[in-house]
Amino acid sequence: MAEYYDSQPLGLRADYEVLEVRALADDVLLGYLGVDFSFVDRPAISVSLGVVLKRVGDVWLISHYQVSKLD
Numbered sequence: 001m002a003e004y005y006d007s008q009p010l011g012l013r014a015d016y017e018v019l020e021v022r023a024l025a026d027d028v029l030l031g032y033l034g035v036d037f038s039f040v041d042r043p044a045i046s047v048s049l050g051v052v053l054k055r056v057g058d059v060w061l062i063s064h065y066q067v068s069k070l071d
Contacts, residue, residue, distance in 0.1 A: 009039055009040075009041070010040065011039060011040035011041075012037065012038075012039060013037070013038045013039075014035055014036070014037050014038075015035070015036045015038065016033050016034065016035045016036075016049070017033060017034045017035075018031060018032075018033050019032045019033060019034055020032045024052070027054060027055035027056075028052065028053070028054050028055075028063075029052070029053045029060075030050070030051070030052055030053075031050070031051045031052075031053065032048070032049070032050055033048070033049040033050075033051070034046070034047075034048060034049075035047050035048075035049050045069065046069075046070045047067050047068060047069050047070060048067070048068045048070060049065065049066070049067050050065065050066040051064065051065045051066075052064040052065075
């Protein structure tokens, strides 16, 4: 996983807004977010992000995510 983050451009920033959260079960959440990725050397990219989170013990883990680029 460190290789993935090391490959990201310097100065990359993600500003997000949680748009909606729904409980699918006691330990499962579905979330929708709007995310703007900004860079120091090119225009920002806006995406929609959907995630499914599952609680395992005291930790929430991402079990699924879907990203769609907005035009």
